[in-house]
Amino acid sequence: MPELSELLYRIRHSLDTQVSMSRIxxxxxxxxxxxGRRVLITGASSGIGRAAARQLGAAGATVLLVARREPELLDTAHEVEAAGxxxxxxxxxxxxxxxxxxxIERVLTENGGVDLLVNNAGRSIRRKLDESYERFHDYERxxxxxxxxxxxxxxxxxxxxRERRDGQIVNILSAANLYRGPGYSAYVASKAALDSLGDSLQAETHTENVRFTSIYMPLVRTDMIAPNPLYADAAALTPQQGAQIIADAVIDRPRRLGPLLGRVSSLIDTALPERADALSSARFRTGM
Structure with missing residues (x-):
């Protein structure tokens, strides 16, 4: 079924129709x-995090910017302030x-709390299994x-x-958590762990107006994908489009947000796991 394999591959580039309907x-x-809300964004020095900081700051949030590189963080802060x-x-x-x-102790002391946490910072590693036997540290880091x-x-x-009975945690995951990501086992597994944690903590805080939102982000043109030649000509969102997905999550507070076809792929995986394995393997072997 090559047509289905191609369809599943394209989910990494498709946006969720749920977003369009929710906007209406x-x-x-x-x-x-x-x-007036305090928003902590990790990975805010570039890419999606930087674009999200600009958009949320311009909309009236106080954005608390976290990343390793101080000069780039300063640039982000200046862009936020230039937009008011x-x-x-x-x-x-x-x-x-x-x-x-x-x-984080300093953040809480200086700002009195955090109303919205966007866990955006991340590391991606592409490495096949037969190249990973002596590289446990890839999974660890x-x-x-x-x-x-x-x-x-x-x-x-x-x-x-929980004390204020108000808050949101936005976890930036990957569309690969829905359609699988052979070759990216360390990356996909780490994001899956974060997704599962959100499931558990949401159940515990369901009645407290604390929302956990999992965003299964499609491919975005950022520095993280630049080293991979497979993505050089691939269709991808801009960082600004990625930031808009975060904005949609802030407005609508959905439990999950991601490509519609990704959810279809997940259902196929549940109903026909062996077929899903075969399709994922075929995509991996052909370099898709």
Missing amino acids: RRQRTLEDAIT GKAAIYPCDLNDFDALDAM TMRLNYLAPVRLMLAVLPGM
């Missing part, structure tokens, strides 16, 4: 949702948990940044959110 039905604007927003920078290497803990660092941030901001 919605009763509030981004400004209504975000004005408020920004503060918190340079931090999230791989360093002592530095992370000190940073990917899990450290993509899963354990967000866990530490969530555990720090959630007590305040």
Whole structure:
């Protein structure tokens, strides 16, 4: 079934029709949702994080910017302020948990809390299984940044959110979590762990007006995908389009947001796992 294989491949580039329909039905604007709120964005020095900071800041949020590179964070803050927003920078290497803990303590002390946490920072590694036997550290370092660092941030901001009975955690995952990502096993597994954690914590906070939103982000043209020649000519969103997906998540507070065909792929995986395995394998062998 090559047609189905091609269809499933394209889900990484497709936007969710749910977003368009929600925009038609919605009763509030981004400004209504975000004005006066404190928004912590990781990976805010470039790409999706930088674009999201500009958009949310311009809409009235106080954006708290986290990334390793201080000069780029300053540039982001200046862009936010030029658009009329408020920004503060918190340079931090999230791989360093002592530095992370000190940073988030400072954020909470200086700002009185965080109303919205966007776990956007991440590391992607493409490496086949037969190239990974002696590279356990790839899995370890990917899990450290993509899963354990967000866990530490969530555990720090959630007590305040629960006490105020208001808050949102937005976890930036990958469309590959819906259609699989052979060759990216460390990356996809780390994002899947974050997704599963959101499921568990949402159940515990369901009655407290704390929302966990999983965004299964399609391919976005950022520095993270630049080293992969397979993506040089691939269809991809711009960082601004990725930021708009985050804005939609802030306005509508959905539990999950991602490509419609990705959800179809996930259903196929549940109903016909062996067929899904074969399609995923065929895509991997052909370099798709």
